[in-house]
Amino acid sequence: MTLCLCLAVAGVVAMRSSSESTPYSAHRVRLADVPRRAGAPAPGPDAALGSFVQDCGRNERGHHNTDNMVTSPGLVGGAHHTHDYVGNVSTHALSTDRSLVAAATTCTSGDRSAYFWPVLRRLDRKGEDRHAHGGGADGNTGEILTPTSVRVEFLGNPAGKVVALPRFLRMITGDPVAATTDDRRVRAQWSCSGFPDRITRDYPKCPSGSGPTRTLEFPGCWNGLHTDSPDHRAHMAFPAENGVCPANTFPVPRLRLTLAYDLPRGVPYAVDSFPEQRRHPKTDHALFVNAMSERQLARMARCVNEGRRCRAR
Template sequence: MPIILPSPGSRLFWIALPVTLGLTLLLGIATFGADGAARAAGVPADDQYVDIATVTPTRAPARGPDASTGTFTVDCGRNEQGHRNADNFVISPGIVNGAHHTHDYVGNLSTEALSTDRSLDAAGTTCAGGDRSTYYWPVLRRLDRTGADAHTAGGGAHGNSGEILMASSVRVEFRGNATGAVVGMPRFLRLVTGDPVAATTPSADIRAQWGCSGYPDRFTTKYARCPRGSRPTRTLDFPSCWNGLATDSPGHRTHVQFPAADGTCPRATFPVPQLRITLAYDLPDGTPFAVDSFPEQLRNPVTDHAMFVNLMTRDRMAELVRCVNEGRECRAG
């Protein structure tokens, strides 16, 4: 039924107008649903969450007789320095705020839109042992609080509302290959995992792995609902089959690919140490949270992604390779 206002020349018109607008807004919410209103406000839809208890456990590939079984971890902190920006110098070099969402960084302290190999190589680092590599991923936010960047690029201005969370733990780990020995990564090698536009574009590059502490073998592309006392986690696995030639490629993916499910690398590629970053967050039970994303991705969990640029010295990389190939557990220091 149409809502009829008094004539604009009438005093009653100006009394009735705000009431009418309010009724129209309420009718709009009733028509399109609270879920649509929440998504417009930067809150993911309910169907983007899943109870971790319902997620099927995954199995690691069986290790062959020549597998490289060691691990090499690097302590790079949890971004206690607050190094964040809305740049992505790997994907959008030279474009300030080109990511349209905010990234967390550990490792290299200078990473920004204008970074170059030379500038990164001259910068300081948060990593033990002097590793100047840069490791970064979109921030996670709790949605029941207002962020300090509610009106700035990468934050609320791009639909990413909420208070940024600092991870309670960040594990940077390099692992071996299930079928054989690994070779060293070249300096300035660029790696990308995940697809930041996967919510709107069909993609074979989805690598989001959400989970809960205490459930190390359960991963989902949806936000995981964790039981009481368990922490939400993100596991970011990077590709590890290098073509032996390039440190980058158009699209940033073909020079280093993911191995097959059994660990075998594609033809004409060589296994390099496989980088895994595991993030955990301390949140009160039931606290709503969401990852930053491009505005049109509506903070869909399937868009989780991360970047890495290797700036380890050749000696440190050789040490890492020896450790992994010899089946030892090592820490940088």
């Protein structure tokens, strides 16, 4: 009987050690230990303080693939992790500006843009990347979670008026290889529902009644010339804290995606990533391909500049 008890205890210890040694377990933090974020600086006299919200659903249809038409166009499975999509229902590796405009969309306004990000998975349930070679070969296992809400919002600039976004603009925010590089491009913002002023780069342990959230902020300054660049970043820039854009760039409506999830307290979760990134939370990122009409883009810029709160229709 003593032997059985020892074996049982050893088994529990082994399971606990295995769980605690997973790559993502070292990057979890209690929300109570996350400091409150400082308030935004006061806006200037010419600030554009409006907002423009799109209703594009929350990927209820389960549009998933391991493609990335921005960074790996034409390469099927080039992302090596699964993406969630809202907006354009046809987005995949072979998509083009022309194919996006011809496709349907989940956005009630008719916005055919592509909005996408790596999926979040619940780790206490089975599931694997069915798109990966061999199934789960990229190390992204667990049940894919459908967000309980996805907020697509374009914001103004606290320093001055914005110009309209160019049609077919491509953008990326965050760094999908942040675990093996420096933090220069990291934009991961994790929190828990009901606590928007507590932001962390780790996976938050949320209190009862609250689930994890992800906020993905895109750059809000454009060089006025190009809709893409070789590294998919150089044509865009982030403004300073006071909203001032770098030299030779212009403020544009700034895209913010806010994703919320419903998870019981204590349930482990992790974001999909490249295999060598080991699902590190600071690799969170998102992408955008603008397929709105010129009329929609002009209406958005006007709404933001006039300080109104608009909802696309």
